[in-house]
Amino acid sequence: MSQGFDYDLVIIGAGVGGHGAALHAVKCGLKTAIVEAGVMGGTCVNRGCIPSKALLAASGRVRELRDSHHLKTLGIQLGGISFDRETIANHADNTVSKLRGELVNSLKRLNVDVIQGWGKLAGSQKVVVETANGEKTITAKDIMLAPGSVPWVPPGIEVDGKTVFTSDHAIKLDWLPQWIAIIGSGYIGLEFADIYTALGSEVTMIEALDRLMPTFDPDIAKQAQRVLIAPRDIETRVGVLAAKVTPGAPVVIELMDPKTKEVVEVLEVDACLVATGRIPATKNLGLESVGAETDRRGFLPVNDAMQLLAGGEPVPHVWAIGDAMGKMMLAHAASAQGVAVIENICGRPRTIDYRSIPAAAFTHPEMSFVGLTEPAAQELGKEEGFEVAAVRTYFKGNSKAIAEGETDGIAKVIYRKDTGEILGVHIFGYHAADLIQEAANAIANRESVNELAFSVHTHPTLSEVLDEAYKRAATV
């Protein structure tokens, strides 16, 4: 099919986004190559989702087995629980190797050519790859940019990879500091606070904004703070910037009042995890060869079809997906975008419905959401002229949660009062990450609480927290 080109499609970046796109491209009959400068699998497989979840699985088990009060209520008594840090780290490493191997094999099986090297655009249908053996030029009918993202380290913070580090180092679990400061209370800060406290470290969590977990719905953040932060070995500093961090023994952290710019406190800790967000890896991509440039924050500008834009106009045959275009920095969002681009290339127009993409933090218990927070829904209601309502149900009223002894949790359903359409669902509690999927499907189909109230949920399951919410919200 390649019509005088080396390939139908060349993808730059073999993360989950590029990989998902490659699999779908082959299914659609496109001759495909993927260019990777680093390790196959990108952030999610090597430095993100997978190793962090392996660490959370092991540390979560330690937390559970050490919770003698909880076990006692179930009639269980255990002796002292010990763990081996190195074996936990190996579990994460082995999981990464296994999944990376499977990813590489899946590409091999489908005859996707893997080209190792740094890829960049040299025009809208040409890629130059800097390989170990020199430059290689390849042509393609379409090109997809999927270069992902890297940790963002604010100015003033010096990372040495030993005492001051980002998640790239933390996932190796090289050591367990007695006292660790975590800068940022987003996903990475929360998940690593869960890991470190379960394994016995004391944590000081520093958040620049005026409340912890600022991107989560306020009700959920409040409940999570009550369960994930307050009873654990975690001190918090909120509304202060970590302005200067100097590695060493001790690590010295200067906290600054963002308004007065004055240093308000100096902390001396054993280690510091910088979890202050991620930035797109979009330097040296040859964008100038097609007249394009990144936006102010370094993201690749795209339209709804995910065509790369130059001066507001789509560059023919060049597409961009994943963390590098910055719509939602999640693995499943990146692969959904990759698949949608292939559909667009094949002439079956497809866009992404971001409102129905769920997200979860894999703390113990988990936090998850899909759609709008209550303040965002209220804002939309004001703009579009509808009223917003919310119902809350609690895990302590759910029979399965009671049987499990896992009653800390809340589900919140936000919906339009007039039509009952669900606008957002937020869950904090046992298995929240799995529970959110049915709400995501409901939002994707723009379903109303009035219909959902008739959908039958298995009894006794945790999913009945949503069943109860739909029934309470329904007008009939």
Ligand SMILES: Cc1cc2nc3c(=O)[nH]c(=O)nc-3n(C[C@H](O)[C@H](O)[C@H](O)COP(=O)(O)OP(=O)(O)OC[C@H]3O[C@@H](n4cnc5c(N)ncnc54)[C@H](O)[C@@H]3O)c2cc1C
């Ligand atoms: C600690 C942590 C935990 C996470 N946990 C989750 C989670 O539980 N669930 C979830 O959904 N998301 C999670 N994420 C986010 C998730 O990892 C990212 O959203 C996802 O990896 C983005 O995929 P991507 O394909 O866009 O980019 P990446 O995975 O970053 O892959 C991009 C690839 O492109 C390569 N590359 C870049 N430039 C070039 C070039 N010029 N030439 C050749 N190759 C190039 C890079 O080497 C890299 O391999 C987590 C992230 C972190 C850091």
Ligand SMILES: NC(=O)c1ccc[n+]([C@@H]2O[C@H](COP(=O)([O-])OP(=O)(O)OC[C@H]3O[C@@H](n4cnc5c(N)ncnc54)[C@H](O)[C@@H]3O)[C@@H](O)[C@H]2O)c1
């Ligand atoms: N379970 C998951 O899906 C998962 C897990 C980990 C990471 N991720 C992805 O990785 C991305 C990065 O995660 P993250 O937690 O680093 O970023 P984040 O954007 O979620 O949170 C960063 C936090 O750091 C705070 N901050 C920034 N600079 C600061 C400073 N100088 N002092 C104090 N606080 C400061 C911000 O206010 C913010 O609350 C996320 O966008 C997420 O999409 C997802």
